Amino acid sequence: xxxxxxxxxxxxxxxxxxxxxxxxxxxxxxxxxxxxxxxxxxxxxxxxxxxxxxxxxxxxxxxxxxxxxxxxxxxxxxxxxxxxxxxxxxxxxxxxxxxxxxxxxxxxxxxxxxxxxxxxxxxxxxxxxxxxxxxxxxxxxxxxxxxxxxxxxxxxxx
Amino acid sequence: xxxxxxxxxxxxxxxxxxxxxxxxxxxxxxxxxxxxxxxxxxxxxxxxxxxxxxxxxxxxxxxxxxxxxxxxxxxxxxxxxxxxxxxxxxxxxxxxxxxxxxxxxxxxxxxxxxxxxxxxxxxxxxxxxxxxxxxxxxxxxxxxxxxxxxxxxxxxxxxxxxxxxxxxxxxxxxxxxxxxxxxxxxxxxxxxxxxxxxxxxxxxxxxxxxxxxxxxxxxxxxxxxxxxxxxxxxxxxxxxxxxxxxxxxxxxxxxxxxxxxxxxxxxxxxxxxxxxxxxxxxxxxxxxxxxxxxxxxxxxxxxxxxxxxxxxxxxxxxxxxxxxxxxxxxxxxxxxxxxxxxxxxxxxxxxxxxxxxxxxxxxxxxxxxxxxxxxxxxxxxxxxxxxxxxxxxxxxxxxxxxxxxxxxxxxxxxxxxxxxxxxxxxxxxxxxxxxxxxxxxxxxxxxxxxxxxxxxxxxxxxxxxxxxxxxxxxxxxxxxxxxxxxxxxxxxxxxxxxxxxxxxxxxxxxxxxxxxxxxxxxxxxxxxxxxxxxxxxxxxxxxxxxxxxxxxxxxxxxxxxxxxxxxxxxxxxxxxxxxxxxxxxxxxxxxxxxxxxxxxxxxxxxxxxxxxxxxxxxxxxxxxxxxxxxxxxxxxxxxxxxxxxxxxxxxxxxxxxxxxxxxxxxxxxxxxxxxxxxxxxxxxxxxxxxxxxxxxxxxxxxxxxxxxxxxxxxxxxxxxxxxxxxxxxxxxxxxxxxxxxx
Numbered sequence: 001x002x003x004x005x006x007x008x009x010x011x012x013x014x015x016x017x018x019x020x021x022x023x024x025x026x027x028x029x030x031x032x033x034x035x036x037x038x039x040x041x042x043x044x045x046x047x048x049x050x051x052x053x054x055x056x057x058x059x060x061x062x063x064x065x066x067x068x069x070x071x072x073x074x075x076x077x078x079x080x081x082x083x084x085x086x087x088x089x090x091x092x093x094x095x096x097x098x099x100x101x102x103x104x105x106x107x108x109x110x111x112x113x114x115x116x117x118x119x120x121x122x123x124x125x126x127x128x129x130x131x132x133x134x135x136x137x138x139x140x141x142x143x144x145x146x147x148x149x150x151x152x153x154x155x156x157x158x
Numbered sequence: 159x160x161x162x163x164x165x166x167x168x169x170x171x172x173x174x175x176x177x178x179x180x181x182x183x184x185x186x187x188x189x190x191x192x193x194x195x196x197x198x199x200x201x202x203x204x205x206x207x208x209x210x211x212x213x214x215x216x217x218x219x220x221x222x223x224x225x226x227x228x229x230x231x232x233x234x235x236x237x238x239x240x241x242x243x244x245x246x247x248x249x250x251x252x253x254x255x256x257x258x259x260x261x262x263x264x265x266x267x268x269x270x271x272x273x274x275x276x277x278x279x280x281x282x283x284x285x286x287x288x289x290x291x292x293x294x295x296x297x298x299x300x301x302x303x304x305x306x307x308x309x310x311x312x313x314x315x316x317x318x319x320x321x322x323x324x325x326x327x328x329x330x331x332x333x334x335x336x337x338x339x340x341x342x343x344x345x346x347x348x349x350x351x352x353x354x355x356x357x358x359x360x361x362x363x364x365x366x367x368x369x370x371x372x373x374x375x376x377x378x379x380x381x382x383x384x385x386x387x388x389x390x391x392x393x394x395x396x397x398x399x400x401x402x403x404x405x406x407x408x409x410x411x412x413x414x415x416x417x418x419x420x421x422x423x424x425x426x427x428x429x430x431x432x433x434x435x436x437x438x439x440x441x442x443x444x445x446x447x448x449x450x451x452x453x454x455x456x457x458x459x460x461x462x463x464x465x466x467x468x469x470x471x472x473x474x475x476x477x478x479x480x481x482x483x484x485x486x487x488x489x490x491x492x493x494x495x496x497x498x499x500x501x502x503x504x505x506x507x508x509x510x511x512x513x514x515x516x517x518x519x520x521x522x523x524x525x526x527x528x529x530x531x532x533x534x535x536x537x538x539x540x541x542x543x544x545x546x547x548x549x550x551x552x553x554x555x556x557x558x559x560x561x562x563x564x565x566x567x568x569x570x571x572x573x574x575x576x577x578x579x580x581x582x583x584x585x586x587x588x589x590x591x592x593x594x595x596x597x598x599x600x601x602x603x604x605x606x607x608x609x610x611x612x613x614x615x616x617x618x619x620x621x622x623x624x625x626x627x628x629x630x631x632x633x634x635x636x637x638x639x640x641x642x643x644x645x646x647x648x649x650x651x652x653x654x655x656x657x658x659x660x661x662x663x664x665x666x667x668x669x670x671x672x673x674x675x676x677x678x679x680x681x682x683x684x685x686x687x688x689x690x691x692x693x694x695x696x697x698x699x700x701x702x703x704x705x706x707x708x709x710x711x712x713x714x715x716x717x718x719x720x721x722x723x724x725x726x727x728x729x730x731x732x733x734x735x736x737x738x739x740x741x742x743x744x745x746x747x748x749x750x751x752x753x754x755x756x757x758x759x760x761x762x763x764x765x766x767x768x769x770x771x772x773x774x775x776x777x778x779x780x781x782x783x784x785x786x787x788x789x790x791x792x793x794x795x796x797x798x799x800x801x802x803x804x805x806x807x808x809x810x811x812x813x814x815x816x817x818x819x820x821x822x823x824x825x826x827x828x829x830x831x832x833x834x835x836x837x838x839x840x841x842x843x844x845x846x847x848x849x850x851x852x853x854x855x856x857x858x859x860x861x862x863x864x865x866x867x868x869x870x871x872x873x874x875x876x877x878x879x880x881x882x883x884x885x886x887x888x889x890x891x892x893x894x895x896x897x898x899x900x
Contacts, residue, residue: 061680092180099186102886107189115193123204130182133714135207135739144204150310151201 022056027064040102282330289330329385642729692850707738752780815839
């Protein structure tokens with residue numbers, strides 16, 4: 001019902017309200033207000049200004065692809081299986097966007113997912129995942145590994 | 159909708175291909191790391207130099223502790239292993255369940271034990287941090303050390319606490335308001351009068367402080383050896399008065415306020431053996447009367463006498479163990495209406511082993527289960543187990559990240575008169591200490607963040623000797639009368655008399671504070687130059703330091719810091735870790751700063767130059783020349799507001815320079831203004847200018863627009879960045895500049 005009417009130009013007159021969001025790559029997306037309300041940053045603005053919802057609300061830090069993923073996640077009530085199809089970059093983008101949009105449930109969900117993913121992983125995996133340059137000399141690193149040998153047991157394959 | 163969806167789908171591929179690893183700010187990284195077990199975090203310290211210390215970031219430690227499960231109690235035990243080696247003891251973490259199911263596994267689990275030195279006793283466990291104590295062989299001194307079994311890091315031994323007679327009654331607690339761990343020792347200071355004194359050691363300090371007793375009631379005896387920590391208080395069973403007037407109370411010490419009060423015991427509890435424990439989040443009391451009965455009480459609501467509830471009352475005849483033993487509750491679990499109390503008995507059986515050491519025996523004698531509808535059902539399972547268990551402590555906390563984090567305060571104290579140490583360390587707001595001022599012939603003064611005026615540290619004047627001592631301890635002062643303390647970020651500045659003698663010192667506390675970067679991290683991504691202005695002490699240098707670290711470590715830029723008075727990177731030739739991988743160039747003479755800036759560009763190929771305190775025309779020109787080469791500049795300048803920079807002839811070049819323009823008559827009339835007007839001469843060196851009105855209230859100018867508006871006498875639009883009550887950064891765009899009042 002919502003889908004057929006979403007196309008209509010008079011969407012704001014219909015029962016299901018939609019808010020237009022403008023992503024960093026310039027795509028205008030109409031999003032159901034129930035989903036938008038999870039985004040504290042947009043919600044606070046809408047509530048205060050009671051603005052015309054057809055004027056796009058700019059989200060300069062969120063790409064259309066990321067926003068798509070977020071909307072699907074919220075629609076699927078944070079489905080683990082759906083999230084498992086995400087690439088590492090997508091996970092990180094959704095994380096950063098969830099923080100920017102101030103979506104508490106999503107941030108909690110995605111941070112927990114990443115934490116579970118990383119928990120048993122090697123140091124090399126972490127560096128790759130976050131794109132961190134190793135600035136230890138080989139000697140320094142060997143020394144740290146030697147003194148903390150106990151933490152390097154029972155790891156997953158990368 | 160469908161067509162729209164497809165259209166978006168087609169740009170997905172492009173979006174993914176173009177995606178770069180997004181920059182993850184520290185606070186978001188903490189959201190992830192706070193959900194990862196300590197063992198894995200210890201492994202991640204290997205990731206990079208920044209991560210090796212980031213894992214112990216105070217905010218992360220706090221968040222991690224909040225997220226840690228408090229549901230599974232941990233049993234801490236020390237046991238001896240190896241037949242002959244006296245030093246081989248190990249600390250074990252296990253659960254009461256495991257102890258019951260398979261007692262030997264708890265103490266014989268050497269593979270998972272943590273080796274520690276012998277003769278240590280567990281004072282207490284707080285947030286998973288263990289405090290161990292050790293008595294000198296002559297029994298006149300005691301010292302402690304702190305142990306984190308989760309990170310396996312431990313502190314050095316503390317200074318010792320002298321004991322005149324008797325033994326020290328100790329306890330270990332945590333003050334959440336200042337994030338401080340404290341050990342309290344009640345010791346007898348006078349053998350004749352049996353006067354008891356309280357001494358406190360903060361984790362990280364090097365002295366025991368004496369707590370003043372108020373003149374009225376004070377315990378004549380503290381009967382319990384180890385106090386129990388609950389609700390920010392430490393609690394011991396104690397005696398008040400002597401002889402006929404003797405009474406039993408709970409001596410309760412407030413860890414934050416360092417004051418004490420007394421709580422009452424259940425009415426029927428008097429003479430006999432009493433001890434406190436913490437079970438089910440409540441203070442509990444177990445009481446043994448003449449080896450006839452064992453009662454177990456719970457104070458359901460802390461400090462409320464009426465809430466004492468009797469949970470268990472057993473006649474001694476049901477106990478199947480020798481009468482001289484003292485039963486101690488180990489765990490209380492509420493499972494529906496079933497309540498189970500486990501008892502653990504420690505006894506030293508006088509059986510001398512061939513190698514001369516005593517063997518300690520443990521009886522796990524009984525698991526009593528209580529159902530409200532059933533009478534006592536004692537499962538007598540008396541199995542004397544010959545376990546070598548020395549002592550046990552019990553905590554309802556869990557493994558955590560708490561780190562023995564010394565601040566650099568000790569280094570600063572080294573140069574101050576020793577009688578000030580006490581006073582400085584004892585201040586509850588010591589983490590807010592900004593500076594200590596020593597002026598000849600005046601009282602030494604401490605200034606704290608957020609407080610107007612100073613606070614005298616004692617009521618005698620500073621002497622010449624003390625200043626000379628400080629001067630010697632600091633070492634050489636630079637031409638600018640400043641010096642640092644090696645390896646720290648502290649700054650000492652001197653005031654000299656006409657003949658060159660030091661007559662005043664300002665000792666500024668430097669802290670590697672992080673966590674301000676989220677105020678501007680989106681600005682950093684533009685790759686534009688930023689100038690910071692604001693009153694002294696507002697946190698400009700701290701921000702410089704953090705920007706240097708983020709740009710170099712996280713955005714992978716080549717950053718060079720021109721560090722005029724070694725304030726950004728700290729004193730000493732190896733810069734402080736807080737600047738990350740950024741390189742630091744020291745400046746021999748402050749007047750040469752501009753030359754070093756140019757030298758940095760010519761020799762070291764930087765992408766970013768960080769420079770503190772741009773103050774002269776030469777430096778302003780050097781900045782322009784650097785900016786013209788396409789290098790990002792991050793700098794600070796003196797002045798509180800943008801107007802101060804515009805009106806300062808030597809600095810106005812930073813914002814484009816000001817010139818006077820004479821307009822033609824027609825033009826002046828058209829503009830409706832005077833014939834001579836001020837105009838900006840050139841594009842500004844710094845694209846953004848941030849006015850730091852307060853630590854958490856910043857105004858961001860787009861320099862060119864704001865300067866033009868101000869010159870025309872209009873109020874420009876600025877972006878306000880501030881923190882809300884939850885410390886989250888809030889950005890308000892397009893605010894009128896003249897309406898921004900902090």
